[in-house]
Structure formats: structure tokens, C-alpha cells
Amino acid sequence: MTQPASLITTEQLAAMLGAPDLRIYDCTTYNEPVPQGSDVPYIAVSGDKTFAAGHIPGADFLDLQGEFSDTSVRPFFMMPMTAQLEAAFGRHGLDASKTIVLYSIGTMMWATRFWWMLRSLGVDAHVLDGGFDKWKAEGRAIETGAPKGYPASSLKAAPRAGFFVDKSAVMAGIGDPATVIVNALGPQFHRGLEPSRYGRPGRVPGSVNVPAATLVNSADKTLTTLADAEAKFAAQGVTRDKTVVCYCGGGISATIDLFLLTQLGYDKLTLYDGSMGEWARDPALPIETD
Known part of the structure; x- marks a missing residue:
């Protein structure tokens, strides 16, 4: 690949x-x-x-x-x-x-x-x-100093729907066989085995774990191969026919999962922007631990 x-x-x-x-x-x-x-x-x-x-x-x-x-x-x-x-x-x-x-x-x-x-x-x-x-x-050329910037331009956005969802959409996805919710945090936080800096320890109920850190090569910080990423997602039941909702702590590391899923050809992808920074702090929202 x-x-x-x-x-x-x-x-x-x-x-x-x-x-x-x-x-x-x-x-x-x-x-x-x-x-x-x-x-x-x-x-x-x-x-x-x-x-x-x-x-x-x-x-x-x-x-x-x-x-x-x-x-x-x-x-x-x-x-x-x-x-x-x-x-x-x-x-x-x-x-x-x-x-x-x-x-x-x-x-x-x-x-x-x-x-x-x-x-x-x-x-x-x-x-x-x-x-x-x-x-x-690699010893490539480097500059120092403050940014010089580029000439200003005019960005005219053409927004694409569905890239971000809120907690109500995540709640609706819990238990839905057509949806898989993916936690990009480490396994110890996914399982609720360690205190969480985000609030209550644990995960969104029913979510699976594909840590962003496992999708990156530690030696040179490059992404893993597409074949390896595909295997990791498949092992957690992430398939192309399902809507995939990714989350993490603050909506950042989950975008590594989303990047690789996009490269693999998945197209029903979204990010829970609030992630555990919102979910774990709201006692009205369910949470799951091992």
C-alpha cells in the first residue's frame, strides 16, 4: 500500500x-x-x-x-x-x-x-x-526567528457537514449497531485504570480503543503503514459500513485516527470535539470502566 x-x-x-x-x-x-x-x-x-x-x-x-x-x-x-x-x-x-x-x-x-x-x-x-x-x-535547512508570514488571501470556505459532532450525537450512537465510537487515548485511560486529568476516569460506554500513539512510529514520529493501521482498526470492529465517531481528551489526538482512516478510504467519519474534556465532567453523561 x-x-x-x-x-x-x-x-x-x-x-x-x-x-x-x-x-x-x-x-x-x-x-x-x-x-x-x-x-x-x-x-x-x-x-x-x-x-x-x-x-x-x-x-x-x-x-x-x-x-x-x-x-x-x-x-x-x-x-x-x-x-x-x-x-x-x-x-x-x-x-x-x-x-x-x-x-x-x-x-x-x-x-x-x-x-x-x-x-x-x-x-x-x-x-x-x-x-x-x-x-x-535529517539535517535539512532550518530558519530561525519570528514568522515573516505570507501575503494575506481571501479564504472562501465550502463547509462539509458532519465533520464535528456534540455529546447528544455521541449519546445517540451508543448501542447503535451502525455506529462505532473510537477512543484514541491510551488503554489505561480507556479502561479507567488511572486517574484522568479530564474528570471521571473511564470511557464513553461501548467505545473501542485504537490509541493514536499506536499509529505512530516512536523512532521517527512518522505514521504507521496503512496495512498496520487497517489491522488495528479492524481488530476493534471498525469497518467501512459503520459511522465512525472518534474522540480523545480534547479533540486533538483523535485526528491522527481520523487521518489514517481517511487515507484508508473510510468516508463516514466524525470527531466528537468536546471529547473527554466535556464528557468526563458532565455527571449526566454515562461513563464506563473495566
Whole structure:
């Protein structure tokens, strides 16, 4: 199996540098621990400082929680209104006519989150396999300093329905034989064996576990093969005839699952944006543990 066009290699990107319609974006955010007793799961910190310390030549920086999230709701990183995104992406020179490459540091999930957001707006983008970690490890060219940005553009979204769902849709999917709910968190959190920073330990009842971490090669942070991903999803009963609802802690790491499912040809996919950051805190919602 070959990886489809949504995934781009470091070799391919290196050969494209300097192309006039190329738009490269560092999407990095960091989740830092909170003081004991805090009622938030983590502190989201912009990756602008690591961007300044080193980035792919010509890249711009996208601040997920700064410009591209709905900050009026409690769970972090919630999808904002289309108009907000059109304006924010336009300020960064992004529109559907450009070749868009997204990457992040430490984990690809920040890039795949932006990829999923853009797809929901009708804009297709590429994700750099292995991200900046692989690029740097290969000794490729690096720039430093603040982002220079790109000339502003006008993004006209063509929203695609069904990319994001809320807790009521997840509730409706519990026990539905035509739906499979997939938890992308680690098995210890899925099973409720460890305290959860999101609230009550456990999972959405009936959900299966395909941890995002198992879909990534730890050595170079690239995605696993499509054959391996297919086997992991199939083992959990994830099939193409079912509607697949993915979730995690904050709607970020689950986009790695969604990215690979998309590459495998699954087309009935959605993200529970609130994820456990919302579900575990709401005592009216059922939760399941081993």
C-alpha cells in the first residue's frame, strides 16, 4: 500500500521549497501540567517560541488556541465559527488555491487537527510525515526567528457537514449497531485504570480503543503503514459500513485516527470535539470502566 497524497514526506517537501504557491505552517501547541488542585486538565501553551528557535524555511506559524479555537466554551480547542476561521486563515495567506503543508513538533496531532479543520471547510491540505522532528533529524535547512508570514488571501470556505459532532450525537450512537465510537487515548485511560486529568476516569460506554500513539512510529514520529493501521482498526470492529465517531481528551489526538482512516478510504467519519474534556465532567453523561 502507498500513502495517499494527504501525507507528504520530508524529501518531497524539500524539493518544493521556494515554490510560489507553497504555504507551510507550523501548528505546534504544548500541553503543560497544571498546579495540583487545578480544575483544568492542562495549560495550553503556544509553540511560537520553538518556532522562533527553528522552523522549516519560509514557514508561518498557526496559533491554535490563539486564533483558531472557540474560547467561549470550557473544553480546549473547540471548533469556532466558519467566519472566524475564514478571517484567521486569510490573514495567514491560506486559501484553497495554495499547496498547503502542515507540520508540528513532538507529535503530528497538532498538524492533523488543522488538517481536519481545513477539510471541514472544504480545503485540502498535506501533513508532513514525521513533522519537524524528522526534518531536523535529517539535517535539512532550518530558519530561525519570528514568522515573516505570507501575503494575506481571501479564504472562501465550502463547509462539509458532519465533520464535528456534540455529546447528544455521541449519546445517540451508543448501542447503535451502525455506529462505532473510537477512543484514541491510551488503554489505561480507556479502561479507567488511572486517574484522568479530564474528570471521571473511564470511557464513553461501548467505545473501542485504537490509541493514536499506536499509529505512530516512536523512532521517527512518522505514521504507521496503512496495512498496520487497517489491522488495528479492524481488530476493534471498525469497518467501512459503520459511522465512525472518534474522540480523545480534547479533540486533538483523535485526528491522527481520523487521518489514517481517511487515507484508508473510510468516508463516514466524525470527531466528537468536546471529547473527554466535556464528557468526563458532565455527571449526566454515562461513563464506563473495566
